[in-house]
Amino acid sequence: MANPVDLVEVWRGDLIESVHQGHAVICDAKGQITAAWGDPAALIYPRSSCKMVQALPLLESGAGRDLTDAQLALACASHDAAAIHVDGVGAWLRDMGLTDDDLRCGPQMPRDPDIRRALIKADQPICQVHNNCSGKHAGFLAFSRHLRAGPEYDQIDHPVQQACKAAFEEVTGETSPIFGSDGCSAPNHACTMHGLARAMAFFAAADDHSGVRAQAAERLVDAMTTFPELVAGENRACTNLMRAMGGKVAVKTGAEGVFVAIIPALRLGVAVKITDGATRASECAIAAILVRLGVLDAAHPAAKARMMPDQTNRRGIVTGVIKPAPALLAAF
Template sequence: MANPVDLVEVWRGELLECVHQGHAVICDDTGEIVNAWGDPAAQIFPRSSCKMIQALPLLESGAGAHLTQEQLALSCASHQGAAIHTDRVGAWLRDLGLTDADFRCGPQVPGDQDARHALIRAQAEPCQIHNNCSGKHAGFLTLNKHLGGGADYEKIDHPVQQMGKAAFEETTGETSPAFGIDGCSAPNHACTVHGLARAMAFFASAHDRSDLRSTAALKLRTAMMAYPELVAGETRACTDLMRAMNGRAAIKTGADGVFVAIVPEKRIGVALKIRDGATRASECVIAAILVSLGVLDPNHPAAIARMTPTLKNWRGITVGRVQPAAALRV
């Protein structure tokens, strides 16, 4: 990556202890850059931040025409594996006539404490339904059943993934130079930070158009904003910040320091990548950008907790702070 810039500062006392660098782009509905930090052409893996793009074929194909808003939100989710997530994904599987064994995402210990403790008490092992991507994979299975495809729907040459790649390249406006295998075993296609922001701007302006893809994008972004608790979970940045914005934006995190935002009222998309992959930094930057756009109140507790949190030691003593770097401060 070329030319990352300072985006987040971590202070301990009066000494600047740590700096997180990265790239960020705000893009309008014409695909043009409104503002940028670092290198807009930096190549990244979007990781889970692009799940709404991966869900487009589910609706475009007609396979998901019967799905509820809750199911559409889960198809875009990186959830905590709480009961509100697994109960819904389980019901979705049963409606498909499938079981946990049909997933290809792998088992994962749930991030939700209650769900994790329930497994321990039951002396049970986590299943694939607990995987944070099980909602996305339920969407893949729905599309695969509609297509009549083979069981290994996660393979790069499978029709499900080929449709996902096409949607990714068409919405980012780029030919992906490479792909990697994500934590859930599905392919993740590389793009530039600008390309990812361009795709989010497509979602942000979807209400201006009536074509099939735009209609699908509108349904997915609406579902995300209607059910923020299904997109992530309690205490998570995606959920807390979307609630704080009260339907003014849809946001989605990705592993290793990626975050995106869809801002319909301004018809703009945001994408960012923290070079060292730090989540605290990506959350700080997305909150700062949303504040600068006027869709997030800087005094809301959820904004403060991500953008300007104080650092406390184990005795509860304030020892430092995290804050946006000068380039981001408004």
């Protein structure tokens, strides 16, 4: 990945022990870059950070007309499989007359400790509804049902995925040159850092536009910010940061060090990619950018926990800190 820059430092005492490099782009409503670190043309997989883009056709088609905001938040979620997530997706499937077997995301051990312990204690199987992407897949099923298409909605040539690809290319403003199979088996299309930030800026400025797509984008952002606990889970960065910003900004993580932000008040979209894939670094970088943009209070516990978290040893002694690199802050 060409020309990444230092974005996050890990200090032990008075010595930098590790450095995370990457790329970050802030884009305005016109698609223009207002700030950048590293290479805006770097090609990446956005992974789960683009779930709101994948949910656009669900609403544009009319398939999601009667869905609740909670269901739309789940469609954009990388959830913990806590009870609120599993129950929500399970009810959604039942409403459609479908079962866990209709999902194509694969089973996953729940991240939520209570659900995980309960499954182990009862010797119950891990199901696909426990997959962190099961809400997105419920949305795919709703869209596929609306289209009366086949059951293999995760395949690249399926009408659902063709619609998702078209929406992705249109909001990023790019023709995606390649795709890969995501952890949940759905296609994930590559774009540049600029393209991903441009897509987030489109969501941020959706209410400046008319039309079905703009209305869909605005509703998805509203759903995410109204139900941040459904988008991720308790003590997760996405949930805690959205709460810390009073529901005025939508943020979404993705695997392998990706993080995005949608800031309607500023009409800005943000995209971050850490080249070594470290989540601790992507969380630090996105928090630092949100603080510098004035939408996140640096003193808020959710910001401090991501932007400047203390590093402790097994005795609870503070040994160092993770913090933004000078270059990340100097660009403003």
